[in-house]
Amino acid sequence: MSHTVCDVALISTAVVNGVRAHLGMRCCLSAPLAALSALPDPCQVLRSGALLTPALLRTAADALRGPAGRSSHRHRDGLAAVHLELVTLAEDRAVITWFTGVPGTDDGLGHMLPAVTEGEVFYGTHPGRLNRTAAEDGPVAHHYVELTDLEPGQTYYYQARSRGVAATPTPLHLVRGNAVGTNRHGLGSSGGPYSFTTPQPPPGRHLLSIALCNDLHLGETTAGLVTGVPLMRGVTQELGRAPYPEIMSRAVVEEARRRGADVLLAAGDISAGGGAQDLAEAKRILDGFGAHGQDYFVVRGNHDRPGHGNCRSCDGGCGDAFRDGFLGGQGQSYFTRDLGGLRIVGLDTYEKDGNGADSGGLGAEHLSWFRARLRENKDQPTVVFGHHPLAVRDSVFPVTGGQRLGRRQARSILDAYAGAPGVFLHHAGHTHRNKRTVLPQAPHVTMQEVSAVKEYPGGFCLLRIHSGGFAVNHYKSGGAAAREWGERSRRVAAGLWPHHALGRSVADRNSMTVRDLSGITRPTLRHALQAL
Secondary structure (H helix, E strand, O other), X not given: OOOOHHHHHHHHHHHHHHHHHHOOOOOOOOHHHHHHHHOOOHHHHHHHHHHHHHHHHHHHHHHHHHHXXXXXXXXXXXXXXXXXXXXXXXXXXXXXXXXXXXXXXXXOOOOOEEOOEOOEEEEEOEOOEOOEEEEOOOOEOEEEEEEOOOOOOOEEEEEEEEOOEEOOEOOOHHHOOOOOOOOOOOOOOOOOOEEEEOOOOOOOOEEEEEEEEOOOOEOOOEEEEOOOOHHHEEEEOOOOOOOHHHHHXXXXXXXXXXXXXXXXXXXXXXXXXXXXXXXHHHHHHHOOOOOEOOOEEEEOOHHHOOOOOOOXXXXXXXXXXXHHHHHOOOOOOOEEEEEXXXXXXXXXXXXXXXXXXXXXXXXXXXXXXXXXXXXXXXXXXXXXXXXXXXOOOOXXXXXXXXXXXXXXXXXXXHHHHHOOOOEEEEEEOOOOOOEEEOOOOOOOOEEEEOOOOXXXXXXXXXXXXXXXXXXXXXXXXXXXXXXXXXXXXXXXXXXXXXXXXXXOOHHHOEEEEEOOOOOOOOOXXXXXXXXX
């Protein structure tokens, strides 16, 4: 079926109008969708519309047919293995996930009912000899298999199977992506084998590891809701289950500790609406990692803005519950800390008045302070984290100012980075996606957007710092409840969310960079952090 430019424009306009109607409601939607209210450039709308319209129309057709009208074709074994993803790829390990369901069934949201069964990954160094096996501990529907003792720089081939059925990849055709490997081997087949090449480890000795996370959205009840657009009705938790932001946040804390994180950075949107009760619950969960200001650090996002008044714990206005909850009502919402020679800088990227859908911004004093700190110790190894990214590239959704920091301030920060060779990583959230970007204005800085804690793919990135470089690796949250919600919430944005959130390539969520970081020494945690 072909679609005219007018068709695309009408659908895009409907999405924009629906987002506008939604902005005053409590249930929040993901930043790429909310930002449409800022009226993106028409070329952006047409480009995204051309990509998204066929998928949206298929979703609409399914909705009109209802469960009874959807395909009732069943696999010969009554099992389908789908949504295969190479989530984590490090020098010595890989994490592979997939879902098994019963074909022809429908959970009411156009998704197969889960089929609980065993899962195995067969792998080797030749596509015709998959002579090694890794298996799960028991039967599940949401499969998670970790390959260990891999060799750096080695090409492997693998096939994931459940009850003899080979798993097929999460499709990323809208972004010409690859969810299952570092090359195209096996793509287009009915189950692989697929292929990846392990990276080299960061050179030198390991110094410390930092968990990078964001967008917990405590208090949210519907993921991806856009009022006025039936195809964007959002996804809610199943009845009787705990709130999904709490499940996912607790799972991230547990997984970060299990993966050896020494410090955790939470880059904003800690709550859905800036409510005191939601922020207090977030702090209780994060306190499971350690002490705030010593073991973990948080910064404000646009959903945590003062006086939001859009939360479950107050009527008409909340004051500044973020400052009250995490700073004791005193002090600045931005800071710098020294961790064994590693400088950590936290930015408040919504230090402004606004409705939360506009671009991020630092106050004038805040920006001046930040630039001054970089000038003072321009060569000190530095990690910066804040909610809004400096730039948003290669998005399947239209890109508007609401998805990033204001252009003028972003340019000012990039200019400061150009004169501060010690800065090596800028961690941001807000876009709810995994994306690695290197900008020509500051090529020594990795700009790492990290997907949201609260929804698919659900997890965090582990920054492993060595004396001769660093690695960034994405991990999905562990635990049955977290994996179930991760699968359920992939249906955000009419099922298009994986094209946006997972990462176009494995390298968007897993990378290694050679860099002299020998000035950092491994600190004695809980006692090494000192305010500058």
